[in-house]
Amino acid sequence: MADRDRNRKELLELLKIPGNTRCADCGAADPDWASYKLGIFVCLNCSGIHRNLPEISKIKSIRLDFWDDDLVKFMRAHGNLSARAKYEAVIPLHYYRPQAMDCYRPQAMDYYRP
Secondary structure, three states: OOOHHHHHHHHHHHOOOOOOOEOOOOOOEOOOEEEOOOOEEEOHHHHHHHHOOOOOOOEEEOOOOOOOHHHHHHHHHOOHHHHHHHHOOOOOOOOOOOOHHHHOOHHHHHHHOO
């Protein structure tokens, strides 16, 4: 049976491991979300993108959601660096890696307002 506080504490400790301190997708500092299907930590903005890809990624809040022991174990066994080595191994050198500033552009909302 899962212990909510213990698992949350362990996830927060996993965030201190090099590679997990930044969003796996855009590099934003201090990610608060995780894909428990990919084993990566992501920021709020990138978590929204992952939520739209349910067959690839499943997202939970590190601080707000309940995490079963097996999901925490999966996160412990993977992490951002491991996922990057696996999923980005064959990406061409000229490929543009998204940056944190690409994920949040409040001025872009001006184009959608009447």
